[in-house]
Every structure is written in C-alpha cells, then in structure tokens.
Amino acid sequence: MDHRMSHNSGNQAPFAIAILGAGGISNAHSAAVKDSGDTLRISCVIDTNKENARKLADEHGAAAFDSAQQFFDAVDAGEATVDGxxxxxxxxxxxxxxRAALERGIPVLTEKPVAMNAEDASRVAEIAAAHPDTLFGVAYCHRFAPPIIAMKQLVAEGKIGRLTRFENTFAFYHPPMAERWMSDPAVSGGGSFIDTGCHSLDLFRYLVGPAEVVGSVFDNDWSGRGESSATVLVKASDGPHAGVAGVILAGWLEPERFTVGLVGTNGSLHYDYMKPTELIYRPGIGEPELIKVESHEVRFSRQLIHFARAARGDAPRGDLADARDGLGAAEAVDRAARAAKII
Structure with missing residues (x-):
C-alpha cells in the first residue's frame, strides 16, 4: 500500500508524525510538536522499550507499538495514521x-548522524535516491536556528568582508557519557566527534561549503570507548568560499561551550548559544555591535514544521539537510577518525 499524501493546500488536518525511538532526543521532537500549535501531532510511537513507548504515546494520545515491523504492518493494514x-x-x-518507510511513500526525517559510518550513509543515500518523490531529510536542526540563518545572510551581504575562517565549539562536561551508547563505537560509530561534531560539519557545509578534513587530534579518556574530545581542522573543498578554513572542537569532558563564529577580512560574527538572543558583530576597527536575534531554541519546531510543509508539497525542501548532506558529514567524520592523532 502506498501512503503518499495528496498535495492539498487548504485547511489541512495536523500533520501526523510517527516517532521511532522514544529515547532522549524524542523529547525534543515531542516538545516541537507541542510548540507547533495545531500544525503537527504525534499519532504513533514505536520503541522496543514498551514503557518508553507507552509513556510518550500517552502524552500525545498516540498509538504505541513494540517494534518497527509491528508499526509498518499496522500501516499496511490501514490501522495506523501517519503522514511522516x-x-x-x-x-x-x-x-x-x-527503507521500509520510503518504500511505502512515507516521508522520513532521521536524526543525525544519518548512519554510524560512511559506508552505511552511502546505503541510505542510495535508498533515498531510489525514492525521489518521497521526502527524506536529516535532522541537522541548527540550519533552522535564527542566529545561524542571520549569520549566513550577513556573510552574503558582505558584512564581514571576505570570509576567511569558521570556528565552532560544541562541548560540555558530562562524564556519564562514558556509559552511554553514544560513546560505544559499535553502536554510535565513534565518540564525541560523530555525536556533536557531525552537527559542526553540517554547519560548515551550510555556512561555508563541503568540508575536506585537513587534520585531527582525538583525546580518549575512556578505555574501549569513543573519543572524549576532538579537535578537527577542515577547509571548504568547493563553492564560493573554497579554501576557507574551519576549526571544530567537540568534547564531553570540557567546560560547557556552544559557540559559532565566522571571521572575515572586515570583521567577525560570534554567536554563543548560552546568550540565545545575542549575535555579536565585531568590526576590524571599532566597537562591537549587538544584533538582537530570535533564540536558537525554536530550531526543532521550525525544522519539524518545515519538514511537514515540504512533505505535503506546500514548501520547497529549502534548508532541510538531505541524504547527500548526511553522507558528506559521515565521510568527513570517517576521514577525521582515520587521520586522527590519539592522545
């Protein structure tokens, strides 16, 4: 049975979302649905942990399923309502x-990273390419953060002159990560760099261009686990900013820092996620300028609403990351891991 939606643009029912995996990150998508007003709703929750599935399902008045197969069987039987x-x-x-969703014409938004390595990411890209009429997106949500969008526009307007460097740190102090699946390479594909650094690589791709890894240093504080911190140097391999450098820092055993900076020949832009409505422009000479922006905290809801509108044909794909973007990040993560000097 094919579940492609008709592309009607009138008064539509809320876009019905199935959540596969009711762990930590599902809470962000749950909150995004609640923030959407009547634009979105969660209709199904699937998790092998029955308690987690039921808890999230009850929160939204949704149906709960114990496995992906059980869910897709219900879809095929017309017993589950889902638009994406x-x-x-x-x-x-x-x-x-x-694969199962795209074969049924169900639009997919998958959390990052798209896969645990470049080989699997390539398989996902092939699957997505085989179903071009069904939307496939990767949840690189920072593309939908208003400060990031503002930085991209200001660079395009020449606010900082010719772009010369990208600087990004996503790091925090959380030793319990040593016991979580994110630090188990057999499950996650690596450590802190594939976890938060993949966001950084996609931000580089969005703001600067495709990332070519120049060098990397990983620190591993936990035996048998992925890297606890990473420092990676990249450069843009193509596009109008080809050759521009990027410095990416990722870590789980560091003081909390979530920042993005763009440096140019006439100034710089700096955004600190801890000061969510403040974007700082520093000219080459003169006093810094505070640019008020909408908080990054809306990024999950903006992304999910855009996914729903694009899936219905009411909006272009726009800034939603696709399978090629996901593959690009996965390839860069793999290259950084292979090239890394371990300390």
Missing part, C-alpha cells in the same frame, strides 16, 4: 526503517 516518520533510534538500526 521521525527516526530517533541509534545509528546502527536506522537503515531498514528508512
């Missing part, structure tokens, strides 16, 4: 649900 699916599982178990 958000995949929140660990990377190792994403490929088959992605």
């Amino acid at each position: 699916i958000v995949i929140c599982t660990p990377p190792t178990v994403r490929i088959e649900p992605i």
Whole structure:
C-alpha cells in the first residue's frame, strides 16, 4: 500500500508524525510538536522499550507499538495514521526503517548522524535516491536556528568582508557519557566527534561549503570507548568560499561551550548559544555591535514544521539537510577518525 499524501493546500488536518525511538532526543521532537500549535501531532510511537513507548504515546494520545515491523504492518493494514516518520533510534538500526518507510511513500526525517559510518550513509543515500518523490531529510536542526540563518545572510551581504575562517565549539562536561551508547563505537560509530561534531560539519557545509578534513587530534579518556574530545581542522573543498578554513572542537569532558563564529577580512560574527538572543558583530576597527536575534531554541519546531510543509508539497525542501548532506558529514567524520592523532 502506498501512503503518499495528496498535495492539498487548504485547511489541512495536523500533520501526523510517527516517532521511532522514544529515547532522549524524542523529547525534543515531542516538545516541537507541542510548540507547533495545531500544525503537527504525534499519532504513533514505536520503541522496543514498551514503557518508553507507552509513556510518550500517552502524552500525545498516540498509538504505541513494540517494534518497527509491528508499526509498518499496522500501516499496511490501514490501522495506523501517519503522514511522516521521525527516526530517533541509534545509528546502527536506522537503515531498514528508512527503507521500509520510503518504500511505502512515507516521508522520513532521521536524526543525525544519518548512519554510524560512511559506508552505511552511502546505503541510505542510495535508498533515498531510489525514492525521489518521497521526502527524506536529516535532522541537522541548527540550519533552522535564527542566529545561524542571520549569520549566513550577513556573510552574503558582505558584512564581514571576505570570509576567511569558521570556528565552532560544541562541548560540555558530562562524564556519564562514558556509559552511554553514544560513546560505544559499535553502536554510535565513534565518540564525541560523530555525536556533536557531525552537527559542526553540517554547519560548515551550510555556512561555508563541503568540508575536506585537513587534520585531527582525538583525546580518549575512556578505555574501549569513543573519543572524549576532538579537535578537527577542515577547509571548504568547493563553492564560493573554497579554501576557507574551519576549526571544530567537540568534547564531553570540557567546560560547557556552544559557540559559532565566522571571521572575515572586515570583521567577525560570534554567536554563543548560552546568550540565545545575542549575535555579536565585531568590526576590524571599532566597537562591537549587538544584533538582537530570535533564540536558537525554536530550531526543532521550525525544522519539524518545515519538514511537514515540504512533505505535503506546500514548501520547497529549502534548508532541510538531505541524504547527500548526511553522507558528506559521515565521510568527513570517517576521514577525521582515520587521520586522527590519539592522545
């Protein structure tokens, strides 16, 4: 049975979302649905942990399923209502649900990284390419953060002159990560760099261009686990900013820092996620300028609403990351890991 939606643009019912994987990141998507007003609703929740599935399902008046197969069987039987699916599982178990959804014409938004390595990301890209009429997106949500959008526009307007460097740190102090699946390479594909650094690589791609890894240094504080911190140097391999450098810092055993900076020949732009409505422009000479922006905190809801509108044909794909973007990040993560000097 094919579940492609008709592309009507009148008064439509809320876009019905299935959540596959009711772990931590599903809470962000749950909150985004609540923030959407009557634009979105969660109709189904799927998780092998029955308690987690039931808890999230009850919160939204949704149906709960114990497995992806049980859910897709219900879809095939016409017993589950779904307009799109958000995949929140660990990377190792994403490929088959992605395939099953796209084969049924169900639009997919998968959490990042798209897969645990470049080989699997390439398989996902092939699956998505085989179903070009059904939307496939990767949840690189920072593309929908108003400060990031503002930075991209200001660079295009020449606010900082010729772009010369991208600087990004996503790091925090959380030793319990040593015991979580995100630090288990057999499940996640790596450590802190694939976890937060993949966001950084996509931000570089969005703001600067495709990332070519120049060098990397990883620190591993936990035996048998992925890297606890990473420092990676990249440069843009193509596009109007080809050759521009990027410095990416990722870590789980560091003081909390969530910042993005763009440096140019006439000034710089700096955004600190801890000061969510403040974007700072520093000219080459003179006093800094405070630019008020909308908080990054709306990024999940903006992304999910855009996914729903694009899936219905009411909006272009726009800034939603696709399978090629996901593959680009996965390839860069793999290259950084292979090239890394371990300390």
